[in-house]
Amino acid sequence: MDYYEHFRIAPGSKLDLDKFDPVCKDLHDDRDLAETEMLRLRDRLRQLQYSLYAERKRSVLICLQGRDAAGKDGTIRHVFRAMNPQGCRVFSFKVPSKVEAEHDFLWRHHLVTPQLGHIAVFNRSHYEEVLVQRVHNMVPKEVWKRRYDEINNFERMLANNGTHILKFYLHIDPEEQLERFKKRLDSPHKHWKISDADYAERPFWDDYTDAYEDALSKCSTDYAPWFAIPSNRKWFRSYVVLKILIAAFESFNMSFPETSVDLDEIRRLYHQEKKKENGS
Amino acid sequence: MDYYEHFRIAPGSKLDLDKFDPVCKDLHDDRDLAETEMLRLRDRLRQLQYSLYAERKRSVLICLQGRDAAGKDGTIRHVFRAMNPQGCRVFSFKVPSKVEAEHDFLWRHHLVTPQLGHIAVFNRSHYEEVLVQRVHNMVPKEVWKRRYDEINNFERMLANNGTHILKFYLHIDPEEQLERFKKRLDSPHKHWKISDADYAERPFWDDYTDAYEDALSKCSTDYAPWFAIPSNRKWFRSYVVLKILIAAFESFNMSFPETSVDLDEIRRLYHQEKKKENGS
Numbered sequence: 001m002d003y004y005e006h007f008r009i010a011p012g013s014k015l016d017l018d019k020f021d022p023v024c025k026d027l028h029d030d031r032d033l034a035e036t037e038m039l040r041l042r043d044r045l046r047q048l049q050y051s052l053y054a055e056r057k058r059s060v061l062i063c064l065q066g067r068d069a070a071g072k073d074g075t076i077r078h079v080f081r082a083m084n085p086q087g088c089r090v091f092s093f094k095v096p097s098k099v100e101a102e103h104d105f106l107w108r109h110h111l112v113t114p115q116l117g118h119i120a121v122f123n124r125s126h127y128e129e130v131l132v133q134r135v136h137n138m139v140p141k142e143v144w145k146r147r148y149d150e151i152n153n154f155e156r157m158l159a160n161n162g163t164h165i166l167k168f169y170l171h172i173d174p175e176e177q178l179e180r181f182k183k184r185l186d187s188p189h190k191h192w193k194i195s196d197a198d199y200a201e202r203p204f205w206d207d208y209t210d211a212y213e214d215a216l217s218k219c220s221t222d223y224a225p226w227f228a229i230p231s232n233r234k235w236f237r238s239y240v241v242l243k244i245l246i247a248a249f250e251s252f253n254m255s256f257p258e259t260s261v262d263l264d265e266i267r268r269l270y271h272q273e274k275k276k277e278n279g280s
Numbered sequence: 281m282d283y284y285e286h287f288r289i290a291p292g293s294k295l296d297l298d299k300f301d302p303v304c305k306d307l308h309d310d311r312d313l314a315e316t317e318m319l320r321l322r323d324r325l326r327q328l329q330y331s332l333y334a335e336r337k338r339s340v341l342i343c344l345q346g347r348d349a350a351g352k353d354g355t356i357r358h359v360f361r362a363m364n365p366q367g368c369r370v371f372s373f374k375v376p377s378k379v380e381a382e383h384d385f386l387w388r389h390h391l392v393t394p395q396l397g398h399i400a401v402f403n404r405s406h407y408e409e410v411l412v413q414r415v416h417n418m419v420p421k422e423v424w425k426r427r428y429d430e431i432n433n434f435e436r437m438l439a440n441n442g443t444h445i446l447k448f449y450l451h452i453d454p455e456e457q458l459e460r461f462k463k464r465l466d467s468p469h470k471h472w473k474i475s476d477a478d479y480a481e482r483p484f485w486d487d488y489t490d491a492y493e494d495a496l497s498k499c500s501t502d503y504a505p506w507f508a509i510p511s512n513r514k515w516f517r518s519y520v521v522l523k524i525l526i527a528a529f530e531s532f533n534m535s536f537p538e539t540s541v542d543l544d545e546i547r548r549l550y551h552q553e554k555k556k557e558n559g560s
Contacts, residue, residue, distance in 0.1 A: 076364065076366050077364055077366070081363075081365060083365065085369065085370045086353065086403065089365065089370075090366045178553055185543070192334055192537045193334075198546075199550075202553060256471075257472045258472070259472055263471065270479075273461075273479065273482060
């Protein structure tokens with residue numbers, strides 16, 4: 001099963017989220033098998049990260065988007081904890097600070113794009129500027145409408161300069177969201193996470209659906225694909241994200257860099273030091 | 281065994297690294313037992329990180345210092361990979377860029393100190409400014425000499441503002457370093473890591489020892505302790521760092537924050553949504 005191709009939004013195609021199944025039971029229904037496979041997949045991802053880090057020829061930018069409780073934090077916990085933190089940084093974008101809001105909408109994101117050899121994970125991203133800002137009319141329509149092109153231009157520039165971009169939209173349905181809100185209420189140690197805002201966005205469900213459809217349709221490109229991930233089942237969501245990441249990283253065809261030194265000279269230095277040590 | 285107290289440099293004391301045993305076989309010599317315990321310790325550290333993140337009342341800054349091949353990268357791999365990357369970032373400080381060098385010596389470090397709820401790991405740190413810069417006379421003596429006070433003042437200010445600082449010096453002896461260089465030569469997949477500089481610093485071993493002794497003696501304070509870690513044995517090094525981190529985090533006496541919302545009101549909202557769902 002080629003999850004990469006299956007869940008990729010083909011450039012130029014129109015996504016219809018009402019027809020998108022957030023469960024996909026027919027694709028995989030054996031959680032135990034998936035959990036076992038994921039142990040191996042995480043090891044593989046770690047190896048691939050090591051190659052990326054050693055090679056220092058490209059970087060990876062991952063955007064995670066989804067509604068409240070869709071599983072962005074859980075994906076970071078279950079997928080990205082596999083990575084060595086030395087080469088992987090997570091950035092969560094909340095309401096912009098005053099200084100951030102006084103810059104163009106891409107500024108704060110551009111500040112933290114990954115350097116060569118590194119991975120940056122955006123927990124929410126510059127796409128909020130065509131999601132929450134559109135749904136709540138925080139900017140005029142002509143402003144958010146031109147942002148799709150502005151985002152594509154920004155991402156193309158990053159890609160041209162060595163950044164591979166992978167964008168994941170975690171799709172749940174409203175029933176699943178409500179279930180997850182309920183679980184927070186039922187677990188006293190999760191009460192601190194509950195926000196009044198959790199319920200305030202639910203009346204705008206369909207508006208968000210429209211906004212996500214537009215964002216994913218207009219901004220899934222060859223250089224920065226969007227993937228829509230069925231996320232009602234947490235284990236399957238993590239499994240699919242892992243599979244797609246590994247397919248992407250493997251397509252880079254990475255290799256360890258050649259040594260930059262004269263190994264014979266290094267061997268000579270080693271023996272010289274060893275002799276000193278034995279002599280002393 | 282209280283590793284925290286045992287390996288802490290007491291404020292005002294004078295460290296003598298020539299008398300410091302980089303092995304400490306008598307303290308622990310059962311690697312299998314330690315590896316098993318470490319699985320549990322990493323889980324515990326993860327829990328503590330979660331409390332730190334939830335509480336959002338303090339941050340943690342960890343400095344890793346040590347000579348080439350002392351195990352800074354290995355410590356990150358074996359200890360800090362336990363953490364959720366959402367709240368833990370690693371910063372490696374290499375030779376300063378031109379812009380960095382045109383600022384005061386603390387500037388580039390201050391830029392990336394951790395926010396509340398977060399952990400920052402410095403792989404090398406502002407201490408390089410009293411180590412490599414001192415040993416190679418990159419700045420006049422009166423400049424590096426006043427930096428001990430400047431560093432202490434900087435760290436006291438951070439501590440006063442909610443940042444807990446823990447500093448680890450990974451101590452190996454020259455024989456162990458040479459062994460590790462040899463291993464790089466013997467492993468073709470590690471050849472890309474070999475640098476001519478590896479051997480260039482060895483003639484300055486004793487100068488570095490003096491510089492480390494001064495840095496650790498002058499800058500181990502109540503608010504920002506230094507720990508000297510016996511690091512010839514990699515597993516023991518990771519084990520001790522884990523034990524010290526857990527002791528430090530436990531001393532914070534953290535608790536989950538109270539909920540900021542009216543739970544009854546949230547329950548009412550939940551049932552209202554549930555009714556809508558069933559009605560539709």
